[in-house]
Each structure stands twice: as C-alpha cells, then as structure tokens.
C-alpha cells in the first residue's frame with residue numbers, strides 16, 4: 001500500500017472540488033489591499049471570510065508599533081522562551097492580557113492552535129477526564145489525541161448532555177476538565193455558558209473556554225462570552241488567539257490558578273517552538289489597546305452582522321441559529337456549496353466554503369465572517385449577489401418561475 | 408439512574424431481572440446499533456455482528472462518533488474516544504456497551 005493510498009477517499013473529494021475550476025484550499029491573494037479588499041484572479045474582491053473582525057490588520061497604530069519593534073529588536077526571536085529567554089515585551093503582553101481579564105496569570109503561545117493543543121493535552125493527565133463539545137475546533141480534537149486523559153464528547157451546546165456524562169463518572173477519582181468555545185467557528189453560534197458553568201460547578205469540573213471568535217466581539221469590554229455571561233471567575237482557563245480580532249498571530253491562556261506557571265515547563269507546544277517575534281508582540285499589544293479604546297468597532301461589527309444575517313434570512317437562506325461575527329449559510333450538498341462559492345468569487349466576493357468532514361453533522365456551508373469596517377453598501381450588494389446565485393442554483397425559489405406557475 | 412423509557416423497553420420476563428443489574432441483552436444492543444447504521448448500508452449484505460463499521464458501510468468517522476453519543480445516552484454509559492477508536496465491528500461495539508454497563 002502506498003503512503004497516500006489511505007487518503008484515496010479524500011483525494012477523490014478534492015478532485016471533485018477542483019473540477020469546478022478554482023481550488024478553494026489554494027486561493028491566491030495576489031495582493032491584499034485592505035482588511036476588506038484583495039486582488040484575487042486579477043480582480044478586486046470583497047473579503048468576507050478572513051476572521052478580521054475589527055479590521056485591525058491595517059490599523060495605522062498597530063502597523064507603526066510593529067515597524068518600531070522591528071527597528072528596535074529585529075525580525076525574530078530565533079528560538080523558544082525557555083531556550084532564548086523572554087523579551088521584556090513578551091512579559092508585558094502577558095501582563096496586559098491577564099489584566100484585560102482580571103486574571104492573575106497569562107501564557108502566550110506562537111499560535112492559538114498551539115495554545116489549545118498544549119494546554120488542553122497537558123492540563124488533563126492520566127486518570128483525569130476531558131469532556132469536549134462535539135463541535136470543537138480541530139486544535140481541541142488534536143489535543144485529545146495527545147492527552148493521556150479519558151476523553152468523552154457531549155452533544156453540541158447541550159448542558160444536559162454534559163451533565164449526563166459527568167454524572168456517569170460517579171465518584172471515580174480524577175479531575176474533570178470541560179472544554180467549550182465562546183462562539184463556534186462554523187455556524188457562529190454561542191455556547192449556553194451560564195448553564196454549562198452551573199453543571200460544571202455541580203460536579204466540581206474545571207472549565208476551559210476558547211474565546212477565539214468572541215474576543216473583542218462580545219462583552220462590554222470585549223472579553224468574550226465569559227463577560228456576557230458574567231462567569232469570568234468561573235472559567236478556570238480562558239484561551240484565545242491573536243489571529244482574528246487582534247489582526248496578527250499568536251495565542252494565549254489566562255488563569256487564576258496559583259500553579260499555572262508550571263505549564264511553562266510542561267507544555268511542549270510552548271517549550272519547543274520559537275516565541276512570537278517583536279513585531280507581532282508589539283502590534284498585538286497595540287491592538288488590545290485599540291479594542292479597549294474603541295468600543296464603537298464592536299458596535300459596527302454587530303451592525304454589519306445584522307445587515308448580512310437579516311438580509312440573507314429575508315431572502316430565504318438557511319443560516320446558523322443566531323447572529324454572530326461568523327454567518328454560516330447552509331447549502332444542500334458539497335457540490336452546490338463549491339459551485340456557489342465559485343460563482344461568488346466570479347462576482348468578486350470571497351467567503352470560505354466548508355464541507356464535510358470539516359463541518360459538524362456533515363453540513364455544507366458558505367462561511368462568511370464580518371468585519372467592523374465593511375460598509376453597509378458592500379454587504380447589501382453581497383446579499384443581492386447571493387440572492388441571484390441562490391436562484392440560479394435553485395437554492396432559493398426562482399421568483400419568475402413561481403409567478404409563472406401561479407398563473 | 409435509569410429512565411422510564413429504558414424500563415418499559417426492558418420490562419419483559421427475564422430482561423426485567425437483568426435490568427436490576429443494569430444488564431441488557433446483547434440482541435437489544437445490536438438491534439439499537441443497527442437502527443443507527445441502516446442509513447449507511449450498501450449493497451445486499453445485511454448489517455450483522457461482524458460488519459466492520461468504518462469499512463463495510465458508508466459512514467464516516469465523525470458520524471460514527473455522533474452515533475456513539477446517541478448510544479451512550481440510550482444505554483447510559485460513556486465510551487471514551489480512545490476506546491471508540493479501537494472498535495471495528497458491530498459485535499465489538501455491543502460488547503463494549505454491555506461491559507461498561509456492567510461496570511457502572
């Protein structure tokens with residue numbers, strides 16, 4: 001058997017995708033012009049699929065901070081924190097994130113993926129129990145492959161399903177660690193966090209929440225779903241990423257646990273990879289200041305969510321269950337999703353296409369993510385374009401046909 | 408704890424005494440598994456104890472894990488993901504469920 005034979009099924013599916021002309025997994029941004037525009041296939045394209053929720057990738061103050069840091073401290077750290085030491089700015093960034101949440105400790109990672117992978121796989125050890133939401137991000141699933149703890153999934157966003165699993169553990173010794181996400185990355189839906197926290201309290205379980213898509217977007221101060229639900233103190237570990245709202249790259253975990261720092265010498269995804277370069281640390285610190293100083297960006301983001309979500313809903317599209325910075329549009333099957341995605345690209349709009357096995361319950365989706373600096377005109381135009389394509393593809397009823405049939 | 412639903416299902420003759428020890432007949436478990444797997448059956452060959460779930464049927468790994476969650480709630484057991492990964496046949500899945508029930 002050849003090395004790649006076991007991927008035969010996937011290769012077939014991938015070939016199907018590519019027959020549509022473009023390969024959604026190898027899109028080339030020939031030139032990125034702004035948080036909402038890029039040149040793709042030689043044409044100016046509206047970006048509605050880049051998780052750039054506040055549009056800070058081109059924020060003047062963040063860019064200046066990064067440039068200054070490069071001038072001052074160079075382009076890279078060329079090693080990990082334990083090997084090459086921490087720069088003053090790494091430590092300052094950790095302190096600022098901890099303060100942002102009112103938590104005592106923070107560890108910064110080179111990506112959010114590594115933060116989840118490292119923290120989750122290390123927190124729960126042999127004889128412990130890890131309980132994860134069925135729709136968890138790949139980084140959480142991968143952590144489960146690495147952990148020595150027993151892993152059980154519970155039904156997505158279903159506190160009673162979690163409770164049944166905690167109850168079944170009975171009085172077995174071992175820590176219980178429950179992993180949740182603030183906003184889920186495919187459909188933009190939120191966890192019923194208050195209910196989950198109550199269940200966890202009842203069974204003495206630790207709560208780890210990944211606020212990757214909710215940092216900045218949710219809460220009066222942008223701390224995420226834990227702020228909205230008023231349970232920051234009950235979330236023992238809050239993980240997040242710098243790669244979305246903060247417009248750069250990197251991940252973090254905050255906690256009040258007095259022994260938290262032991263993770264610095266136990267989490268391999270922290271110990272054995274190079275630390276963030278000075279430019280990134282500087283732009284992230286500045287982006288965090290912007291998040292605090294400009295709450296209007298959050299308002300703009302949600303106004304834009306309403307424009308797109310309500311606009312598509314009114315046209316008859318089937319969407320994720322609630323408003324979110326991610327708007328997932330359900331399509332009947334994989335090939336329709338890919339064809340639809342391609343037609344949108346031809347019309348100058350870039351979104352993500354998500355098809356099984358990357359999606360929960362085998363659904364096929366167009367995954368749109370909004371930006372505070374999208375304009376209402378851009379989004380109204382997008383709804384129009386999607387409505388047109390939806391009729392062409394038979395996803396929405398064709399008005400003319402319906403009228404003709406009625407006669 | 409046992410739900411009323413389970414009690415009615417098992418409330419016949421010998422099964423009733425087994426219920427007290429959380430026992431459930433093998434046939435019962437297999438029947439339930441087959442209900443979940445039927446949509447993924449291909450060709451003429453019926454689903455049986457020796458059916459290799461991921462190979463003989465069109466079910467993907469995520470759908471297998473979702474089916475396991477349903478079975479967990481039906482039989483009030485939790486099957487760790489690492490155990491699921493080692494299960495290949497319908498028989499193995501049924502035995503795992505029965506063993507876990509007996510232990511709890």
Ligand SMILES: Cc1ncc(COP(=O)(O)O)c(C=O)c1O
Pocket residue numbers: 111112113114116137139181185210212213241242243249250251
């Ligand atoms: C829920 C969730 N967690 C973690 C990550 C990983 O973040 P990063 O891009 O920083 O690796 C992502 C994004 O891909 C995500 O959607």
